[in-house]
Amino acid sequence: MRSFLALLVHLFPAEFRSQFGPDMVEQIQSDYDRALSHGRRRAFVFTLVTALDLVRSGVAEHRHPTWGITRTPQITEEGTGMRMNGWTKDLRYAVRALRRSPGFTLVTVGTLGLAIGANAGIFSVVDTVLLDPLPFPDADRLVYIAASAPGSDMPEEFGVSSEFYLQYKEQATLLEDVSIFIDFTATLRTNNRTERVRMSVMSPSLFSTLQVSPILGRLPVPEDESQVAVISHTLWATWFEADSAVIGRSYEMGGGSRTVIGVMGPDFWFPNDRVLLWIPQNIRAEGIVPGRFGQPLVARMAPGATTDALVNQLTTLALRLPERFGGSAGYARLIEQHRPIVRSLEEPLLGAASGPLWILLGSVGVVLLIACANVANLFMVRTERRQREFAVRRALGATRGRLIRAQMAEAVVLAGLAGILAVFLAWVSVPIILRAAPPNIPRLDEVGLTVPTLLFTLGASLLSALLCGVVPAIRSSATSLTRLSDAGRGSTRRGHWGRDGLVVGQTALALVLLIGSGLLVRSFWELRNVDPGYDTDDIFTFQIAPEGDHLPDAPAYARFHTDFMDRVAALPGVESVGIVENVPLNEGAAGGRFRTEDTGSDDEAGSLLRYTYAGGDYFGTMGIEVLRGRAFTMADHVSTLGNVILAQSAAGLLWPGEDPIGRRIQQLGSENWETVVGVVEDVMQSDFRNTPQPLVYFPLVGQPGSPTSRAISSPAYVVKTSRADVIAPEIRAMVREVAPEAPMYRVFTMAGLASDSMVRLSFTMLMLGIVSMLALILGAIGLFGVLSYVVAERTKEIGVRMALGAEAKRVQRMVVAQGARVVVLGVVIGVGIAAGTTRVLGNLLFGVEAADVGTFLGMSTTMMLVGLLASYLPARRASNVDPIEALRGE
């Protein structure tokens, strides 16, 4: 904003600026900073008022100079003075001319303002989220490193493990610094507040890799071990009232007491802006069990290093891992297949946000083109009507350049007004857009009308002025004196071609957007109809993490939770209650390797499965069908029976085509075997798009070595009740009574989680839907306008035809046919463009091809129908022409 205002100082004449410019800039900056210290709103108002003042005084200084008038001889000023005068005169003339046609002005300013406003709005988001570099120095050297192992059963991309970090840190010469990190949810407890918050454990090198420093306190050093934490500015402000005395105090964070040593600045976030604190952890070669994958790396490349060279070096370094750290034969095999993945840090941090935003920016750009075509059309019509006036002006000695300038001045005035309207629209609509935006987009709260956005709007306005004005301007200037004699009526054939061409273009572009949004609507529909394996209606879910001396071991926890489930089940309107470690759509399940007793101990690699635990009536509550055997009973939850339940796909993976009931599996590294007592339906754990993962369910109390042999500290409750939307306060009161130390968190309804999981798609769909509707309406208006003009122009001819006995129907058909020709051509071109471009929707699509014939056909038909309707209205007017009236004009 400050630099935007400083820019406006350039509106003053150079003479004036050389004397006062630097002082003015300095003054503006001090004033702006002072206003900003009173809040953003104040700064915005200041900017607005100051900008208006600068524009007003800058222009006034040109017209009535206060400076340099006595010192500089008048003659040297003449040249620029005259030129300025010419433009000022043109602009003033344009304003007067536009005032005389308020309808034209209103429609053009409205159309352009809407389109430019949409562009400004989306651009402000794109600018903040995607174009602003990451808040780290030399961010282009920062990379994200993960692993892949083509040909193995590992996911396409997965986090590495500690031994990779050590190896890279010690031996990768192409890396200046590297850090390993992971983020998770755990309890933060201060004297008066307890909550589960997002935190990150990372190697102390994280901050040096990113080259950031705290605003308060210090950064961790290896000697700190894990006894300290650095907190985020948000946490500092919301939990500690921004009190600097927080440094040196200790609180319970992530299962241990740690001392706060530093506070980061408000701009710092990593790896996402939900993480509130960072706990350092030293990683040493001793005691590393190789193959515990799942943690990504962030690294700073040495100056001059390339990604390709880095991939090669890391591949070689990883090959030496088994030699240094040992590990199973399966691990060695995996390392053989391992290929590092190196990406710019921006990609994973900005996540999936970038695709939809670029698509939206492209779409609103297209809408701007359509709007410009519309306005250009209106301009041409206006120009045609003013042929006579232009001819007169030329006859009176106006040069061609003068006429072009006069026309362009009108376009500039209109675009300027549209720009102002656009800034206003963007200012109003951006907060609304943001409310509908998907979560996990970093820095959304920083989005606003920044200098780049205002400059972009200015650029878009000038560009539209050029697009709208230049062709009609040049055409009108070519008016010959002969036009004086034909009374200004009729038009050139060239005019038709120009206007028809514009309508063809509009139709084509609008159709492309329509098809795009049609494909998204189809995807949304398909996704809504996916059977995830569980119900999403009438289910309430929350988590609690009770702690204390009365909960010493796994059976004690199991008893606590079964008791609490009973209490919740007794609430009015509750049908059933269950618990699970990871609620689908909210958290993923952990992965582990399992072998069966049939493959035995020879099977060193095992099969990669996911595991979780489930208790109470989890399957019944979620509507997950038991396909074979049985669900868990109370006996499974209170004693160590060693029973497990498999999801269908896990059973199919371990024993293809066989009955798994009564057979046994073992997790690699555990001594005990678990017996399969049931098989349940697959569930979609992370979202509705991916295939279900093979899942193993453990009971609440497991055998030694199983995941539930230790305390199950923070399960998620699922509650089947028709009061899912309103039951939270009752349960919260009950939690306070039973476990006052345990915060209730992650409170959702399954329906809410389901719609959240689709928000990236539904947001893009909604936005693209609005944009394509806008395009369709603008396209239809364009066609309607052109045909109306043609009918008005041909009134005489139609009158003659009707006088000679042409039927009204035939006249209508004639006009509609003319419209249809243009629309059909537009549709054909639009389908062509869409076929080449819908692929950019990429992974937003689900269950529908980018070139889906049905959508293409449906949307083309819609476009044709709208086009025909837009033609029919003028056609009806044509058939109502009274021959006598029409001919009287002669």
Add this chain to the structure above:
Amino acid sequence: MTGRNAGGMSSLEYHVLLAMADGPLYGYAIKEAVETESAGTLTPRTGSLYRVLARLMTWGLVAKTEPAEATLPHPGRERKYYGLTAEGRGALAAEARRQRGAAALAEERLGMSEGGP
């Protein structure tokens, strides 16, 4: 030159002159003085303020000058100081007289006595 404002000057012009009556000031200080001395009725925006300053300089009422006393070195760019010329002092005094006369006339017509309304 001074004749041009004999018929009264704008209140912003008057206050800018008034601000410098105690000694030369730099731009931001002029602005702050105007705000305070006009009891908040004038909040000059940068563009308008410097045009007034330019006009007063063109009229010969104000000139660029040195600060009255040695100031502490200001970090960054050196500040430009502006001060009243002899003509400026004259014009300010004339305007003050004119305003006093006008005020007296108003009080007389409204029947305001020494003791208040």
